[in-house]
Amino acid sequence: MLSIGNLSKATGVKVPTIRYYEQIDLLPEAARSAGNQRLYGPKTLERLAFIRHARDLGFPLEEIRELLSLSDDPSQPCQAVDQIAVRQLAAVNARIERLAALRTELERMLHQCRCGTVADCRVIEVLGNHELCGHDHGTAADQL
Amino acid sequence: MLSIGNLSKATGVKVPTIRYYEQIDLLPEAARSAGNQRLYGPKTLERLAFIRHARDLGFPLEEIRELLSLSDDPSQPCQAVDQIAVRQLAAVNARIERLAALRTELERMLHQCRCGTVADCRVIEVLGNHELCGHDHGTAADQL
DNA sequence: TTAATTGCTCTAGCAACTAGAGGTTCAAGG
DNA sequence: CCTTGAACCTCTAGTTGCTAGAGCAATTAA
Numbered sequence: 001m002l003s004i005g006n007l008s009k010a011t012g013v014k015v016p017t018i019r020y021y022e023q024i025d026l027l028p029e030a031a032r033s034a035g036n037q038r039l040y041g042p043k044t045l046e047r048l049a050f051i052r053h054a055r056d057l058g059f060p061l062e063e064i065r066e067l068l069s070l071s072d073d074p075s076q077p078c079q080a081v082d083q084i085a086v087r088q089l090a091a092v093n094a095r096i097e098r099l100a101a102l103r104t105e106l107e108r109m110l111h112q113c114r115c116g117t118v119a120d121c122r123v124i125e126v127l128g129n130h131e132l133c134g135h136d137h138g139t140a141a142d143q144l
Numbered sequence: 145m146l147s148i149g150n151l152s153k154a155t156g157v158k159v160p161t162i163r164y165y166e167q168i169d170l171l172p173e174a175a176r177s178a179g180n181q182r183l184y185g186p187k188t189l190e191r192l193a194f195i196r197h198a199r200d201l202g203f204p205l206e207e208i209r210e211l212l213s214l215s216d217d218p219s220q221p222c223q224a225v226d227q228i229a230v231r232q233l234a235a236v237n238a239r240i241e242r243l244a245a246l247r248t249e250l251e252r253m254l255h256q257c258r259c260g261t262v263a264d265c266r267v268i269e270v271l272g273n274h275e276l277c278g279h280d281h282g283t284a285a286d287q288l
Numbered sequence: 289t290t291a292a293t294t295g296c297t298c299t300a301g302c303a304a305c306t307a308g309a310g311g312t313t314c315a316a317g318g
Numbered sequence: 319c320c321t322t323g324a325a326c327c328t329c330t331a332g333t334t335g336c337t338a339g340a341g342c343a344a345t346t347a348a
Contacts, residue, residue: 050272071268078265089250106233121222124215128194
């Protein structure tokens, strides 16, 4: 049985994060030692490694929750799993496109800067006046 | 003088967001009408447009705060401005790289799926076992 | 045995907003 | 002039996925 610290080392997930996952029911309530410290078996280790890997791939916790409940029921068709992965792939692609557009414009801005004073700085100018830029980075910077 | 609703329409920034920006001192306290409603002149319109554009480019609010205070002092050299933009460009590039790696792996996972049951679903399998994957998507999904 | 480390719970904070409750003011139509 | 409905006001709390800190108890190494 692993302590929370050893589970943390084994998976690369930080200790408070493990407790947080338990709190939001992504991990089951841990067994406890005589002194009330959490103890983990190999099942939880696997489950946490799964979560960790999915997080690294950018899946939000709610989708991971779905994936976990699907993987608990191995006889089901895996269409639902695929759908989630496809959705995630689409989200990643959308973000890449947006970011590529931003990169282009940032580069444009920087290339035009003659590095004088702020008064005639292209960067400040472009930021202040949308007409001057390569246009069409839509709303919503949080969807990056 | 514009009402908050009209300022919102003019800039594309939502009404509660404008109030939020005032709260965190990104916008100055607005003048008020007889009935205590906010009124805005062209200066604030410009400032908000600047903020909006910078947000669209992915700048975090704290960097926008810096950019604004730099642009208030037009006689300074614009090196500091450039530095912020360069930093932002680097952050965007890093995110693109990471996302591209994730895309690759998601695609790999999906291609291998023979779409049977969950029991032999490659997606679930790869998520559960890191050895099976293209490796080396580091920690920190939040830096996407 | 004792000191250092690790563990516990609980609360609060981060970014950058968004949503909702519950009330006031304004502009237009009748 | 009056009424109705939209737009405005303040305030609190929620979102996502953690992270930090306070103030303790338990475990482990020297």
